Amino acid sequence: MPFESPLSFLTGASASSRLSWSHFNLDFASGIAIFFGGKAALSALALQPLYGRIWHGWYNAPGCHAIVWELVRTLLQGSVSSYSERLSLSLGLDGKKGPKYIASRSGTVMQHTRHLAYVLNNSKWRGNECKPVVVGERRSPTPMQLIIVDLKKKVLTGNNTLPPRSSLHSSLPIIASATSIVACAICASVDDWLSFKMILLGIVSSGITSFIMCTAKITLERLKPADGVPPGDGMLLSDNRIVILRGNEEDVNAVTKGKLRLKLKGGGYTLLPCAFIALSQVTLQLVFMPFGSLPGQLMFLLSLLVSGGCNLYLSAKEDDVQSSALITLLNTPEVKTYEASSRASAAVLACLALCWESGTPPKQILKEIVPIEPRVWKAWSEFLEENIRKKSTHFMYGDNESTGDLDNREGKLLLDLIDDAHAAYDQYIKDHK
Structure with missing residues (x-):
């Protein structure tokens, strides 16, 4: 055995130490990496019923522990036969609180609506018909968007399930699967069959769970209103957006009170094998993956990194995809969008949309959007009420009892409000001749 110089010995020992330390860290990393990305994994799973692609999810993904927890929690919270509501809540397909709803004809006020109203209020409306029409030129600190949704066709509920949809993101899982x-293949080429089996386990486990979820059907359940009730016209009101709903009471109720259900093809008992398979994946990968070779562990981490990135991207797009899909349940409503420069302009548009044909007093709508008690606002609201009552084709105003007591500052504000009302009024009449 040749004699080694002290320098060569120290260099070799240092390199060996670095390799051992690196390998130790990699053992640790490959063991705990599967616990990252739980929220993103759930989001990706929730998209399966919306996409309906049986080849989605066939990749070794992190975050399965979160899926196990949600599926087990769904089963433990009640009987297997009533799983559909709890499953939609667990996967985030239902359960979010929508904005306040004011029914213009009946006077009903709901402080919180349900998930479909939340989706509708937060949706990024697309298409030429949804291109906002800018109303008013005044720069106000409180601009608002107003969307008029006419539910001309019957909202799809009960046995009418939401059909799968494609999107720009629906082909992304191919990259994760290929990785x-x-x-x-690389693990097999270096004879690391342990890492090969662990990655394959992740592919099969995630794939089976995704396949079962992609065959699920999303349905909307609603309460049938009493006979003879008036149309359910009203508005969803949030800080910077007003959504006007016009249609019969049953369809508007589906938006404000409807409950989304996720029904699996095999029933609630299908959740048991899904939970068992995902739990097996987490347990076996946690126990055995640290014993893989260095190349095998690198390949394992690479597969988790790419698939986790895919899940994270899909998670970021979940609201977009979900809103695009769930609005399909409204059966292609007619939509008109306005970008009001001020809250006053938005209030005028809302009054015209809800009061012009119905005869509802505008004051009922105005008081929910703008203050109408101060003198200047009271005078302005009286002008608006008179124009709508007379069904004037142009906004008219003049002096009345309310304008006589206004000082110079209030007079200037009144002129600004009249300009807002004039722009909104004329634009609405032009669009709805």
């Missing part, structure tokens, strides 16, 4: 398959 996991290549990682398996």
